[in-house]
Amino acid sequence: QVQLQESxxxxxxxxxxxxxxxxxxxGPVGRYSWSWIRQPPGKGLEWIGFFYYNGTxxxxxxxxxxxxxxxxxxxxxxxxxxxSATAADTAVYYCVRGVSYVFDIWGQGTMVTVSS
Amino acid sequence: xxxxxxxxSTLSASVxxxxxxxxxxxxxxxxxxxxxxxxPGKAPKLLIYKTSSLQTGVPSRFSGSGSGTEFTLTISSxxxxxxxxxxxxxxxxxxFGQGTKVEIK
Numbered sequence: 001q002v003q004l005q006e007s008x009x010x011x012x013x014x015x016x017x018x019x020x021x022x023x024x025x026x027g028p029v030g031r032y033s034w035s036w037i038r039q040p041p042g043k044g045l046e047w048i049g050f051f052y053y054n055g056t057x058x059x060x061x062x063x064x065x066x067x068x069x070x071x072x073x074x075x076x077x078x079x080x081x082x083x084s085a086t087a088a089d090t091a092v093y094y095c096v097r098g099v100s101y102v103f104d105i106w107g108q109g110t111m112v113t114v115s116s
Numbered sequence: 117x118x119x120x121x122x123x124x125s126t127l128s129a130s131v132x133x134x135x136x137x138x139x140x141x142x143x144x145x146x147x148x149x150x151x152x153x154x155x156p157g158k159a160p161k162l163l164i165y166k167t168s169s170l171q172t173g174v175p176s177r178f179s180g181s182g183s184g185t186e187f188t189l190t191i192s193s194x195x196x197x198x199x200x201x202x203x204x205x206x207x208x209x210x211x212f213g214q215g216t217k218v219e220i221k
Contacts, residue, residue, distance in 0.1 A: 035210075045160065045203055094159055101207035102150040103170070104160035115169035
C-alpha cells in the first residue's frame with residue numbers, strides 16, 4: 001500500500017527557507033496530485049499547495065508567492081519550499097496524496113519550528 | 117473565497133449516542149464536500165467524500181448528507197474509537213472547516 005514519509009529540518013531560522021521532502025513508497029508519484037497541508041499547534045488544517053502529475057501546480061493564495069512544490073519522479077519524492085519563513089509558519093507539515101480533490105493518504109507529519 | 121464553518125466547535129457525548137456535526141458554506145458548493153477524522157498526534161483520515169460516499173474501510177455508522185450550503189456528518193452510535201476532531205473540506209480551494217472536537221461526556 002502507498003505510504004508517505006516527510007523529512008527535513010525541524011528548526012528553521014526566521015527569513016530562511018523551509019524545505020521538506022516527502023518520500024512515496026508502494027506506488028508511483030504519477031497520476032495523482034501531491035499536496036502539502038500544515039497544522040499550527042492547537043489549530044486547524046491549512047492546505048498549502050499541490051503538484052499534479054501533469055505538471056500543474058497550485059497554492060493557497062494566502063501564502064502569496066512564497067511556495068514552491070516540485071516532484072522528482074526518479075526518486076519518487078515531492079518537495080516543499082517555503083521562503084521568508086516566520087514564526088507563523090511553525091506547524092506540523094503533512095505530505096498528502098490527492099485524488100479527485102480529496103486527500104486520501106497522509107504522511108505522519110513533521111513538526112517544523114521557525115525560531116532563531 | 118468560500119468559507120466553511122463547522123458547528124459545534126466542541127461536542128460532548130456518550131458511547132452509543134447519535135452525533136451530528138454541521139458544516140456550512142458561505143455559498144452553494146453543490147456536493148463537493150469531504151469529512152476527515154483526526155486523533156491527537158495523528159494525521160487526519162478521510163472518512164467521507166463527495167458529501168455521502170464512504171471511504172473504503174470506514175465503518176458504516178458514519179454517514180454524510182447535505183446539499184447547497186449545509187452538510188452534516190452523522191455517527192449513528194458513537195464508539196470509544198470515535199472520540200476525535202472532525203473536519204469538513206470543500207473541494208474548491210481545498211478549504212477546511214475549523215474542526216469539531218467530539219469529547220467524552
